[in-house]
Amino acid sequence: MGIIDEIGESTIRLIYKTIYYTLGFLIALIKGLRKIDFKLYSFFEKKxxxxxxxxxxxxxxxxxxxxxxxxxxxxxxxxxxxxxxxxxxxxxxxxxxxxxxxxxxxxxxxxxxxxxxxxxxxxxxxxxxxxxxxxxxxxxxxxxxxxxxxxxxxxxxxxxxxxxxARDFTYGKVVEDGEIIKVKVGYDIRANVKPKILNFANTINAKKGDVVKLRVEKGTFSIRGSKIVGVEGICKRENY
Known part of the structure; x- marks a missing residue:
């Protein structure tokens, strides 16, 4: 085997090892991030x-x-x-x-x-x-x-x-029912809505756990976010 062949094989082995260890590092990093994520979320979950x-x-x-x-x-x-x-x-x-x-x-x-x-x-x-x-x-x-x-x-x-x-509606989850319902709204980038809990008259007979569609009124520049102005109805939506 000539010196050129040896250099070629050494280069290929080096490239292979670099890719192998890089992928291993990325996989380990992602696994580590997942563990950190769930530990950190326990604090936010309490909030x-x-x-x-x-x-x-x-x-x-x-x-x-x-x-x-x-x-x-x-x-x-x-x-x-x-x-x-x-x-x-x-x-x-x-x-x-x-x-x-x-x-x-x-x-x-x-x-x-x-x-x-x-x-x-x-x-x-x-x-x-x-x-x-x-x-x-x-x-x-x-x-x-x-x-x-x-x-x-x-x-x-x-x-x-x-x-x-952009859209003029968002979704919320009923966390307390009755004549007045409490609706928990998550962050919605499409409607420019920030997380909050709002009260509405229960005109749609919503029950605790229902996902409801909410009307949104956008401001001129929407810097502070859009305003939720009412409930449109109960809807079926997964992964809310």
Whole structure:
């Protein structure tokens, strides 16, 4: 066997081992994340927070950390590139894992959540690419292109999301029945509704455990979320 063949075989073995150990690391990481998830959720469960809302909270926090790290890199607060990109990769893995976890709790709404949080992940990645292609612009405001890019991106995605996913209703679960029902509402990104418990007159004879459809009234800019204005009826909906 010649030296070229030996180098070729050694290279193939190295690639194989790298892929093998990388996959092993990712599998172990995902298993570890699941264990941590359930331990952390026990705290949130005591606060009467559903697992779906807990996953969304994690996604929001991870997305925020991802964006903060990217901004720190853009403005040269983070100088160790290996550590920076290592952290970004870990956060991306965590975000991907959390998004996939939502599939069991969102039914037909999963694509809306997936697109929303993927857009959160995409903008920092675009910033990193722009940073490495054109760090600054010879202008009074050297980072103005990031601001312009952010505004254009947010406006475009907001229009796309409202056009494709926005709706004027949401769902809630009856937690207490009677003449006045208490309805627990979870986070609903399509209706722009935050978790809360509301009281309504029981005009539909709803019982405890029923899932009800709720009318939503959107504000002009919906910054604080939409307002739930009434109950439309009882509906069948799994994985609420």
């Amino acid at each position: 009467n927070i559903d697992f779906k809302d807990y996953i969304i909270f994690k996604l929001q926090m991870a997305s925020l950390i991802f964006l903060i790290l990217t901004v720190g890199y853009i403005f040269n607060y983070i100088h160790v590139k290996i550590m920076f990109f290592g952290l970004l990769i870990l956060i991306l893995i965590y975000l991907t894992y959390s998004i996939s976890s939502l599939k069991n709790y969102c039914d037909e709404d999963f694509n809306a959540y997936k697109d929303f949080f993927l857009s959160y992940m995409l903008i920092p990645i675009i910033f990193i690419i722009v940073k490495n292609v054109k760090p600054v612009i010879n202008f009074r405001f050297p980072y103005a292109h990031y601001v312009i890019l952010s505004i254009v991106y947010v406006l475009f995605f907001s229009y796309y999301f409202r056009k494709k996913y």
